[in-house]
Amino acid sequence: MTPSPATGPTLPAVSDAELLRLDHQVCFSLHAASRAFGGVYRDALKDLGLTYPQYLAMLVLWEHGPQPVKAIGEQLRLDSGTLSPLLKRLETAGLVRRERSAADERSVTVRLTEAGEEMRERALPVPRKILAATGLSVEEVLGLQGLLGRLTSALDEAQGQSGASPEPVRG
Amino acid sequence: MTPSPATGPTLPAVSDAELLRLDHQVCFSLHAASRAFGGVYRDALKDLGLTYPQYLAMLVLWEHGPQPVKAIGEQLRLDSGTLSPLLKRLETAGLVRRERSAADERSVTVRLTEAGEEMRERALPVPRKILAATGLSVEEVLGLQGLLGRLTSALDEAQGQSGASPEPVRG
DNA sequence: CCCGATTAAGTTGCGCACAACTTAATCGTG
DNA sequence: CACGATTAAGTTGTGCGCAACTTAATCGGG
Numbered sequence: 001m002t003p004s005p006a007t008g009p010t011l012p013a014v015s016d017a018e019l020l021r022l023d024h025q026v027c028f029s030l031h032a033a034s035r036a037f038g039g040v041y042r043d044a045l046k047d048l049g050l051t052y053p054q055y056l057a058m059l060v061l062w063e064h065g066p067q068p069v070k071a072i073g074e075q076l077r078l079d080s081g082t083l084s085p086l087l088k089r090l091e092t093a094g095l096v097r098r099e100r101s102a103a104d105e106r107s108v109t110v111r112l113t114e115a116g117e118e119m120r121e122r123a124l125p126v127p128r129k130i131l132a133a134t135g136l137s138v139e140e141v142l143g144l145q146g147l148l149g150r151l152t153s154a155l156d157e158a159q160g161q162s163g164a165s166p167e168p169v170r171g
Numbered sequence: 172m173t174p175s176p177a178t179g180p181t182l183p184a185v186s187d188a189e190l191l192r193l194d195h196q197v198c199f200s201l202h203a204a205s206r207a208f209g210g211v212y213r214d215a216l217k218d219l220g221l222t223y224p225q226y227l228a229m230l231v232l233w234e235h236g237p238q239p240v241k242a243i244g245e246q247l248r249l250d251s252g253t254l255s256p257l258l259k260r261l262e263t264a265g266l267v268r269r270e271r272s273a274a275d276e277r278s279v280t281v282r283l284t285e286a287g288e289e290m291r292e293r294a295l296p297v298p299r300k301i302l303a304a305t306g307l308s309v310e311e312v313l314g315l316q317g318l319l320g321r322l323t324s325a326l327d328e329a330q331g332q333s334g335a336s337p338e339p340v341r342g
Numbered sequence: 343c344c345c346g347a348t349t350a351a352g353t354t355g356c357g358c359a360c361a362a363c364t365t366a367a368t369c370g371t372g
Numbered sequence: 373c374a375c376g377a378t379t380a381a382g383t384t385g386t387g388c389g390c391a392a393c394t395t396a397a398t399c400g401g402g
Contacts, residue, residue, distance in 0.1 A: 034204075036322070125187065
């Protein structure tokens with residue numbers, strides 16, 4: 001209800017100070033939800049000895065089979081700086097093998113081992129545990145997924161059009 | 172539509188394999204949304220020289236004034252292992268001071284400096300940038316916030332009741 | 343009053359995320 | 373064919389998140 005100083009480009013009906021308070025709530029909510037999810041996955045994945053991002057990588061391999069690091073990175077939106085050490089750890093654990101492609105020596109194909117394939121069976125009950133932990137119905141989850149998808153697209157779209165300035169706070 | 176083997180405790184109408192595929196989508200969606208948000212905040216906060224979690228800590232201090240590390244941690248759900256170095260960086264940057272409480276020598280009170288207080292003015296336009304980047308209305312944001320809040324509560328509730336097993340995959 | 347339990351903050355170690363960079367292979371155009 | 377541009381993967385450095393641990397102060401029961 002409070003009139004705005006009309007600073008922003010999108011919405012006129014909320015003041016900056018109110019938005020700052022709202023932001024406190026919203027960005028924190030997302031941050032907290034993401035970490036709460038992480039905690040539940042940590043529990044659910046203890047049996048498999050996987051971290052959450054490692055599980056994501058295994059999901060991609062279970063679903064789409066052997067593929068280059070690049071392709072995994074595109075599906076998970078992760079770059080080689082994150083994926084290379086992660087995949088190396090999965091290889092050390094005996095779950096995947098990595099081999100240079102013959103056709104293109106720059107590319108490395110990641111492939112599940114026997115143990116990696118077998119782990120899929122043990123991973124089957126994980127999603128149900130997670131779903132139960134959310135307390136949401138499948139329909140609500142699908143709705144959330146849709147909203148998050150639109151959100152991510154919009155955020156990606158909006159990225160990289162601001163002015164640069166000082167360095168982040170370092171110790 | 173496919174009938175389920177009726178394994179899980181909550182929902183009967185979806186098979187484990189379908190859930191594994193769904194999980195691929197959902198947990199990835201949340202992960203991706205969280206990181207996309209991080210990217211947009213990174214842009215918006217460049218001017219201030221703050222990271223996203225540093226911004227969260229500043230929001231708490233702007234809104235609620237000087238308080239012990241413990242209290243900040245409760246609001247952000249972060250422990251001292253994360254907060255101590257983060258606050259130390261904010262102190263190095265001249266934004267906060269940390270001083271032992273006289274009443275309880277175990278406690279450390281975190282307090283904004285002049286520079287820290289002044290930064291609030293420069294932070295006012297940030298939330299509007301974020302809101303614009305989401306492409307959502309204030310109402311939708313509030314709805315999302317509510318859903319995420321319920322989700323986080325449920326996830327926290329559900330945490331810590333599973334069986335332990337091997338170590339995570341280490342290199 | 344004393345001593346074990348609890349509590350606040352900090353430290354260490356590991357994995358993830360990301361920016362910036364390096365290395366090596368492939369592509370494309372003259 | 374030659375050579376600069378592009379591309380895939382990996383490396384380095386910084387910060388966050390969390391578990392496990394340490395240190396020091398406070399609390400509480402005998």
